[in-house]
Amino acid sequence: MLRLGMKKKYRIKKNEEFQQVFEHGVSMANRQFVVYMLDRPDQPYFRIGLSVSKKLGKAVVRNRIKRYIRQFFLEMKDQITEGKDYVIIARMPTSEMNYAEVKKSLLHVLRKIGALKQNI
Known part of the structure; x- marks a missing residue:
C-alpha cells in the first residue's frame, strides 16, 4: 500500500523517543495544543x-x-525548522475544530516556540 503524505521516517513512534522529547525538549502551549520541541542537529x-x-x-x-x-505539517514543511523532533499533544477543544482552525492554532503555537523559519 502506497502511503501519501507523511513518510514513516518523519514520524516519532517509539515510546523512548517520545520520552526523550518530553524530558529534554522545550514546550509551549495554547488552548488547543501543547508542542514539545527537541533539537536533533544531526538530523x-x-x-x-x-x-x-x-x-x-x-x-x-x-x-x-x-x-x-x-x-x-505536510503543507508547512518548507517553513518548519529541520533538525528537530516535535511532539504535538491535542487538547480538548480540537475535537470540535475544523482544519482551518487547527491550522491557525498550530501556526500560533509553533510561532511561539520558534519552530518556523520566517514569520508567516
Whole structure:
C-alpha cells in the first residue's frame, strides 16, 4: 500500500523517543495544543509525534485530529525548522475544530516556540 503524505521516517513512534522529547525538549502551549520541541542537529529533517487522548473522543474523532495535524505539517514543511523532533499533544477543544482552525492554532503555537523559519 502506497502511503501519501507523511513518510514513516518523519514520524516519532517509539515510546523512548517520545520520552526523550518530553524530558529534554522545550514546550509551549495554547488552548488547543501543547508542542514539545527537541533539537536533533544531526538530523536533516524534522519528525513529528502525535498524542491524541481518548478523552477527546472516539477513534473517528481522534483520527481526524491526527489527519489534520499531519496535513498541516505536510503543507508547512518548507517553513518548519529541520533538525528537530516535535511532539504535538491535542487538547480538548480540537475535537470540535475544523482544519482551518487547527491550522491557525498550530501556526500560533509553533510561532511561539520558534519552530518556523520566517514569520508567516
